[in-house]
Amino acid sequence: MSKKVRVRFAPSPTGGLHLGGVRTVLFNYLFAKQHGGDFIVRIEDTDQGRFVAGAEEYIFNTLKWCGLEPDESPLHGGPYAPYRQSERKANYRQYAEQLVKDGFAYYAFDTPEELDAKRKEVPNFQYNQFTRGGMNNSLVLTDEQVKEKLVSTPYVVRIKMREDETVVFHDMIRGEVSFNTSQVDDKVLLKADGMPTYHLAVVIDDYLMKISHAFRGEEWLPSAPVHILLWKYLGWETEMPQWAHLPLILKPDGNGKLSKRDGDRLGFPVFAMDWTDPKTNETTIGFKERGFLPEAFVNLLAMLGWNDGTDAEIFTLTQLVEKFSMERVHKAGAKFDYEKAKWYNHEWIKQSTAGRLQLAVKAEFDKKGITITDDTLLARVIELVKDRCTLLPDFVQQGAFFFQSPTVIETDAIKPKWDDKKNMFFTELIRAYELSSDWEPHGLETEFKELAAANQLKPGELMLPFRVMLVGGKFGPGVFDIAAIIGKTETIKRIEHTLGLLQ
């Protein structure tokens, strides 16, 4: 029988979570939930040198925003606590010692300086089965020497790769992948500071936490043989998780994997949420702050390297959980396309109800200093303008004039074709509208057009000036809808105001 599905995401808290990272989380989550399993988040903070303050909190905020709440994590707790590797330090050493005892690893006393010198001296130097004989380690030293050095000098534990052996494993995305052990070097397992490296820590933690599936980015593929050998050497082979190495997300232009700098350079977010690096105080903008809906963000991420085999492109998280399959994940990396990303958001805004959008839209208005108190009005406005909003801030551009008179009137848009006849028309329109008892779009339009006909003017020539008077520029939904919503007094006020400007 198969063990319970338990999938873990193991980020290192070194900065904001970029697209690739969030997509890895997403796929982990989808797979776990689809199989009724657990989604676990474990923090890989064994390298204090790279640990960035606030980064862990940021990771959890991102997960929350995306709706990908873990079942177990340092924040949520769980039966295998602690979930931070730095707090599990005591666990690792015994396994490293055991590996040495069983002949699968050894102590190495070479100092970082010696290794640097070696690397300078020998191009492409690798600490491996061919070179370890000439290095300073427990394989070449006598027992006495080793015993003495163990207490007197710092040392690391290195895995002892076997000679010429083929490691074959099954990857859920790539199928059979094989490596020859003579090609992989003797990786450090336990560092001189007593902390494990990623290689040792993942294996031990995955084992201890009963992880059934290990999904991570493709950049980990080359170290997979080290991990698989460790599972074997530790005698846990039958409990080894199933592997899947996810394709990378690439730069939209040129080549290479997407990086933070690409976002700055090309003007789009690469992090889920704003991230301020405490060291440099630099802020990198996120999808959230750019005005993306989390539903859209999750949706677009899922489609980057996966599809359900049909032409469908819009999925809710629930639908993704249902439809997802690791077998349908594409093997090749995908270039990120911001235009397509925006399209997803546009689609989501269009299909969202005013109720869903209300809070987020209100926040956007708030940012621009417009406080909205009338929720019914806001809902009406949202319904009216959402089709033309791609990002959340677009609602302000498309709808601010419903809540306050436009501050700038682009009279330049009407001046060139302005004349007395039109001036006359609008003066009469004010009078007509003042008398109007029935203030709704259709009636307003009829009155407008009849008056135009009476003045021998084409309604078309008058609609643009009218629009500019009401909203300040050439944008917004139907003019009569706008007039109907802002009301008689305000409509007349705005016409009069612009007429004054045109004098």
Add this chain to the structure above:
RNA sequence: GGCCGGUUCGUCUAUCGGCUAGGACAGCCCCCUUUCACGGGGCAAAGACGGGUUCGAUUCCCGUACCGGCUACCA
């Protein structure tokens, strides 16, 4: 350099040996709309290359090219 992985329109992708190679984004054109969008219709656009296997290859195998990843006491 070595090792591993990848390769269908500009981009994301469908195709599980038999198609006029489908969809979406972006582009262009038309309709709707005298704002901008939405919507509707249309155009253009692809199987890296060379060998096999096969009645038949985008699909299977091999090689080449190109792209990517890794090659730290980082993850």
